[in-house]
Amino acid sequence: MLKQLRLLICTGTSAILAYGAEQPLNVIVVMADDLGYECLESYGCEVYQTPQLNKMAEAGVQFSNANAQPICTPSRVQIMTGKYNVKNYFAFARLLDTESTFGNTFRDAGYKTCVVGKWQLSSDYKSPAKFGFDEYCLWKINNKEERYVSPGLVTNGKHETYPGQYGPDIQQAYALDFIRRNKENPFLLYYPMTLVHKPFQPTPDSADWNPNGDPWLNDEKYFSDMINYMDKLVGQLIATVEQLGLSENTLILFTGDNGTTRTITTRCNGKDIAGGKGYTTDAGTHVPLIAKWQGKANAGSMINDLVDFSDIYTTICDASNVKPKEDVTTNLDGISFLPQILGIKGTPRDHSYCWYMERTDSSDIRQFVHNNTYKLYDTGLLFNKVLDPLEKSPLAPSSMSEKEREIKQRFHIKLEHYASLRPPEIQALVKPIAKKHRNKKK
Structure with a gap:
């Protein structure tokens, strides 16, 4: 292990070569919707149970100073393009057609690519393919149905409605199937979950779950149920990777796209923290970030280094030895936090x-x-x-x-x-x- 780390430090060789991996690294990026750091037990939350993410943190690395943008679209644009919004953000729910994402970069490198969850970047059913994704199962591509009960989803260019079904379950099934189908191929799965954004509703695990319920119901008493369900889905995802024998060859990142909804107050580390979505304060941008890479991550560590969403593109490319095109690389704003995942000091940000x-x-x-x-x-x-x-x-x-x-x-x-x-x-x-x-x- 020490010899491998010295090789990484001394030569600057990418992680995949430094560890002598025979296969390209798989990458999974999971991003919950409207989830501040204070909602996870591993960050000190005292009111919601997140046992699967606790396990992920114990087996991986947590970052205590990770920052997204204050609302969803700006964060989605930044995480996918690796650029500060000043360079390419122009409208809510839009991504400039000329932009290149990590989907494009990984697909160009021979990876199978998939995006599942919430899109909200274009009304064009074909836009995910344009932005580098071979497959997709998405909510919020020019459709009017809600995301949870009886959702409307666009799967590989085709819009369908699912009466009586739960949207996150449909998308979870697609994500797991994508992993299974590509266990012999290098893959990138980008999973911007629809949970835990309002409307706050019962999940299939809630005592009063109703598959024929009102898709527009909104009651904050169900927020904790939605946190629990999100946690369960992440656990299923990790378990599938483990069952397929891919854990040592898969980097999994989990984060949130911005702070928690403003009407939600959470007890964390002995303090009541009000959600700050849309605000530029810490409550609006401070999100969880957990990295799991079995046998490689410095398990159980908490990293205080500053991280922002532009860093994720750079980090997953660094870890997988995937090289963006030169015109893309020169415009990226991210700094790789791969060394910190591996237990090395690296080059932490001095500002964001x-x-x-x-x-x-x-x-x-x-x-x-x-x-x-x-x-x-x-x-x-x-x-x-x-x-x-x-x-x-x-x-x-x-x-x-x-x-x-x-x-x-x-x-x-x-x-x-x-x-x-x-x-x-x-x-x-x-x-x-x-x-x-x-x-x-x-």
Whole structure:
């Protein structure tokens, strides 16, 4: 093991070659919908039970400072393209047709690719294939049905409704079948789950589950049931990988796309944490991130290094020795956290950047640079996010230490640099959409 790690450190050789693997590494990326870190027992949650994710954390590596974007589409664009939103985000529920995703990169490398769960990036039934996925079973491609009871799904270009069935079960079955069918082939499975986003409803494991129930029912008392069901599905996924003998050759990542719904308050580590979806505070962006790679991950460790969603693309490419095209590589913003998964120091981030446009109104753009302790907005406000997680008291210039003044100046330079990366042609796409959006509100 030490010899293998020295080879990785000294030569920079990718993990797959450093470990002498005979087969390409499989990759599974699971992303729950509207799930802040505080909802998992392994992060200190005191009210929901997540035994399967507990096991995943015990066998793998947890990151305590992982950050998504504040809402779903910006996070989906960033995780799939490996770029900060400033470079390519232009509208809610849209991904620019010219973008390349990790699906494209892995498919080009000979992998079988599949996406299952929530799409919300285009109304074109063929768009997942365009973005690199051989197969897909998705909710939210120009369909009106809800995601849970009696859902409407698009599978490989065909729309179907499933009266009396539970959407997450249908998509889970497709994901497991994809893994089984490709146990002899290298595969990438991207699984942006529909759970645990509202409407909050009974699951098939709930005492009052009704397969003919109202698909629009919304009652927060079922949130814990949905957390439990999500956890169960992740456990089934991991168990299938183990049963097929693929655990030592499969990297599994689990995360959430943004903070928890605002109306949900969760007891975690002795504190009540209100969900912050849509906010740029810690409650809106701080998500769980667990990595499992049997026999390779530094099992049971908690990593405090800063991670953001642009890093996932870079990390899975690093782990699998898959090389993006040169024009893609030069535009990526991610830093690989593969070394930390393996128990090596690596090159942790000293800052992360967020460019956030909540919907389609380009006048409401927020930007910030942060590290594990401090956050500077483009408004000039600096916060100590550890002491002031709700960001109620910006640091006054007169009370800042020399270190804090230095951090503010350094972060200000970073903000100016990142803001300059906004392509004019992307911003030009925003304006007509923003105008249409404002007219609708009137």
